[in-house]
Amino acid sequence: MSRRSLLRSLGAGSAGAALAGCGVPAAYVEPGDRSGPDRSDSDHSLHFANWPLYIDTDDEDESKRPTLDAFTRRTGISVTYTEEINDNDEFFGKISPALMNHQPTGRDLVVISDWMAARFVRLGWVQEMDRSRQPHVAAYLDPQLRSPAFDEGRLHSVPWQSxxxxxxxxxxxxxxxxxxxxxxxxxxxxxxxxxxxxxxxxxxxxxxxxxxxxxxxxxxxxxxxxxxxxxxxxxxxxxxxxxxxxxxxxxxxxxxxxxxxxxxxxxxxxxxxxxxxxxxxxxxxxWSESLMIPNLAGHKRNAEKLVDHYYEPEVAAELATWVNYVCPVPAAREILASSKDEETAALAEDPLIFPDDAMRRRLAIARDIxxxxxxxxxxxxxxxxxx
The missing domain is CATH 3.40.190.10 (Periplasmic binding protein-like II)
Incomplete structure (x- = not known):
């Protein structure tokens, strides 16, 4: 079963959907009120919330996540990784009370589908990322994913997988x-x-x-x-x-x-x-499901470093071999192609992971509802x- 197999259909009557659909004015957060004290320099940690089955795991110990472990070894930043997002609307309902009331969510990085990410951007519930701290994102993000209608220039979001x-x-x-x-x-x-x-x-x-x-x-x-x-x-x-x-x-x-x-x-x-x-x-x-930093996240700079880590082609390639969705880092293709493992090398030729030019001409990102x-x-x- 894939990660996306856990999605449920849109619940139009849910409290979260109703709130976002109505665009409740009181819920909007002005740009100046979105950031808070950043403890990254003194507290080398962050909390990363993601969907189940959406990251690489160790063959012998599924509790280990090699790409996350490599990040911690390199930076000294420990990551609390929770697989708590099972449905976009459900997660919206879980963290919206804090965001509406200008309170931290307890999460520094979340992954949500772009149609839901559009709501967060409209409501002013996520912070802009500092791209000067993310050279790999700037260099390697798939050009076709760089500027969706809901977040022009990808100021607030970075694709996790597409x-x-x-x-x-x-x-x-x-x-x-x-x-x-x-x-x-x-x-x-x-x-x-x-x-x-x-x-x-x-x-x-x-x-x-x-x-x-x-x-x-x-x-x-x-x-x-x-x-x-x-x-x-x-x-x-x-x-x-x-x-x-x-x-x-x-x-x-x-x-x-x-x-x-x-x-x-x-x-x-x-x-x-x-x-x-x-x-x-x-x-x-x-489509994409994107990494975003919620308002008042206490470890924003640490979260930005983790996002950039996943845009290093070697790391993106390792993740791609596990999740099998469209890799948002086209440069990872060369890494996989050079693998001595035949099955891994074959992934580089799969157009559903690395779409070729002919397929790309038929792909488009829909404007949000x-x-x-x-x-x-x-x-x-x-x-x-x-x-």
Whole structure:
């Protein structure tokens, strides 16, 4: 099971979503109120909150994390690493009371999906990073990820890992290729297709299939996509909407094609080479889950050092061999290619970890759903999905 297999679909009625969707004015924190005393010089530690199964572990002792251990040996900074983020909205609800009330969260570094990171940036809940302390980020961050709409210039965020939402299908059982999103609606796939249930996870690929530019999509694009999906629900073409349980459906043959995440498919292919992942000709969504430093973090400079550590190509390569998502450090590819281990070297040629130029031309980062749009759009989507 991959890290992203633990995601749950968007809960539009959750307290956290309601707060962010309404853009409560009192929750906004002015730039001058975001930083606090930094104890990094006297306290060589930091608290790093991440998702489960999202970092390298030692083969013989899973409690050891080689890339983190290397950072501590090099810098003397100890890292308290917690796998406490199981859902974006749930984590939002956990730390939002502190952030709203101008209190520290007890965490110096967190990893959240970019659509949720957009909320934190809008609310002023995260600090700008000092890039002068992060030369490896400046040198090696993937150019395609450098300036998302929600955080132009990546002032507040740095990708931890990236990925692609595309189409996975069982070519061996289907007996043909899939090259376009519209092919999901072919007659021979009736009742054998699943889509992702979460609005933020699903909408971009479906809009791209209709020809929309997801970097600047409109309300008309959204409603056209919803009407299309609703028609296929009524005709029972769509088998169901899923979280990451699509993995089981695809593996056992109940489903022949589905929306899927690139990192999951790499792992599925190890057991079933008949499963393929495609970036449709119309395009697919490139997303990230990003490192951010919450307001009033007590070890900001230590956190900035750890972020930069993971942008050293050798470290990024070591992490990439474990998580199998799109590596945000393209220079890590050469490190893997030079490995004497054949399986490791093969990862350098996998376009789902290091997309080639042809694939990159079909990838785009979707603009975020704004706080003004979210309540109405989530209500409409959830009524179709049955949430």
């Amino acid at each position: 990925g692609i939402t595309g189409i996975a299908y069982n070519r061996a059982k289907l007996g043909r290729e899939i090259r376009h999103t519209s092919e999901l609606w072919a007659d021979d796939l009736r009742g054998r297709v699943t889509l992702l249930s979460g609005l933020d996870e699903a909408f971009a690929l479906l809009m791209q299939g209709n020809g929309a530019d997801i970097t600047r999509w409109t309300a008309d694009d959204f409603h056209e996509m919803c009407e299309q999906v609703a028609r296929h629900v009524r005709s029972r073409h769509i088998r169901r909407f899923t979280g990451n349980d699509y993995i089981k459906d695809l593996a056992n043959g109940d489903v022949l094609a589905c929306q899927a995440y690139s990192g999951d498919v790499i792992q599925l292919q190890a057991d079933n080479p008949g499963i393929e992942f495609v970036v449709p000709e119309e395009g697919a969504e490139l 704004t706080s003004e749009e979210r309540t109405g759009f989530a209500k409409k989507w959830n009524s179709i999905v049955g949430l």
